[in-house]
Amino acid sequence: MTKFLKHIALEGKGLSLGYFHQKARKEILHGLNFQLFKGELTCLLGPNGVGKSTLIKAILGQIKPWQGEIFLGSQAIQNLKTEDLAKQISVVLTDPVFPGNMTVGQLVALGRTPHTAWSGKLSETDREIVEKALSDTKIQYLRDERLSEISDGQRQKAMIARALAQDGQLMILDEPTAHLDLVNRFEIMQVLREIASQKGKAVLVVTHDLDIAVETADRFWLLNCGTPLISGKPEDLIISGEINQLLPGEKFKFSVERGKLEFEIRDSGFEIEGPQELVFWVKKALRKAGLSTFKGTLTIQRSPFSIRLGEAQFDTIEALIHFLEKSE
């Protein structure tokens, strides 16, 4: 393999992780090797229960690996003190704990906790870093808003700003886009991307949002039961088909043409003619309706939209499906 010139922020070597359940040893991850690079947005993808949270806990030094070690720069994580680790790694977790009385500015200032003296008083430098974190996440306008009075998306950005103000070289986010609307998901991933590329931080995001991850990530980590961690550019993984390892069985496939997850295509008996993008949607609707036994030729026309089947003509897909179902 070609050697790339990149700075490694975090490295795992031969990592085995697990827990004890009623005295039984339960191993979750075995022989894991990974490298997290500075300046890259890395998305960790994998099914529920595969051990993503366990891996994150290990990186945060909250659980000890059974085997192997995690290195932050040249130091093993186990040898770092809690206070020193906090200066290097910041997190955004899934726990929804929000003191409603706190303002966004105060929340972001809490990110300076590892750097301040016992009273938590902010120095001039601290203030500048907090201000920068607010502007980097584009939420200066929220500074004096209380956490109970802003939307979920804004709150998530505030949590990211807090992690940014902690100013480590590594940021870990556990499903930061869960429960958010589409626009907020894109915005948040975009912000994270900028943090990675412009500040040279290593950003690791656990996510289930494959579509958005494909759009924004520099690198994917694919984690699946019983297989080693697959790391690579999303595009490479799509072309090589390795991305399909995320998907169980044959029912779903990652469509290389459309860049998203799809049901395995079983073509209906129709020949469909017309503009390509319209054909796609008509096919999709027919497939969903389970109409695959018919034979014939459909002709689609654009503006005004119409579908012809022999003698009959339909204005909507719904009308076509209604007709086909009746004649079944």
Next chain:
Amino acid sequence: MKTKTYLFPIFLLLLGLSFLLNLSLGSVMIPFGEIVSGLFSGDWSKASWEQIILNYRLPKALVAIFAGIGLSLSGLQMQTFFRNPLAGPFVLGISSGAGLGVAILMLAGSAFGIALSGVNSWAIAFAGVLGAALVLSAVSLVAWKVKDSMTLLIVGLMFGSAVSAVISVLSFFSGAEALKLFTVWSMGSLGALGWSQVGILSVLIALGSIPVLVSVKSYNALLLGEAYAKSMGIRTEKMRWLMIISTGILAGGITAFCGPIAFVGIAVPHLARIVWKSSDHRILFPASALIGAILLLLCDAAGQLPGFASTLPINAVTSLVGAPIVIGLILKRNFSRDF
């Protein structure tokens, strides 16, 4: 970030006024001016007033201030630590724990036929603190696992009833003299302390407040929950012990000397949050201490029925004031998320 620091002088002034009001009210009404001049110059127009103020009302007012500060500080610490707005020394059975300590000291001797020759104030304080810390350790072991307000509340109540049962058993077997002593203690009183005990109490409050001062920053970080606090370099295990020691000394010591005083610990931190509109502990700790001291001074003053020589038990007055506050807070929407 706007902080309402201008409120501190106002509340300090209020504290001074409630202090004077507390000193002036009683079976004998003593005018404000007389108290001020008496305290500063030592000239009293009546010798009896000097006696009343110096030997009875002044220590009582100081105890009210100390107790208000101590209970509020322990309540605030517990609420943040458990991330639970219903946490407080009384609700979580800490006061019962202190009661158990005192009961064992006062009653067990008599129950087992050993005559305790006069119960020493330091011994009472020690027994109270020990009992409180013991129950708090047990509760915190459970509370560590549960984040739900209701569960924690029930656990606290259960500990409280278990402890009361033990106390009942002890009372059943103990002699009349000891029992009377304990019953009087359990009604709660600010006024039963002499100057030497006031001194002990002030030492306890000072000791119990040290962990608070040291860990202001950690309490702020804990507002985001244990996991975030850890990720910001806070040693939560150490914090837990600091909190147990601090609240044990504060709430335990006060309960040992004054008897159980309900609702101050749980209600005052909420009042401080409402008035100062802040969740920053650098503000909330002094704010709670101020409000707690004022509230207890006023409650004590309100318990001085005009024309009667005796006063209402302080526990009854704080319950009458505190219970509506807590009910009001529970009825408020988003109570548990909004603190």
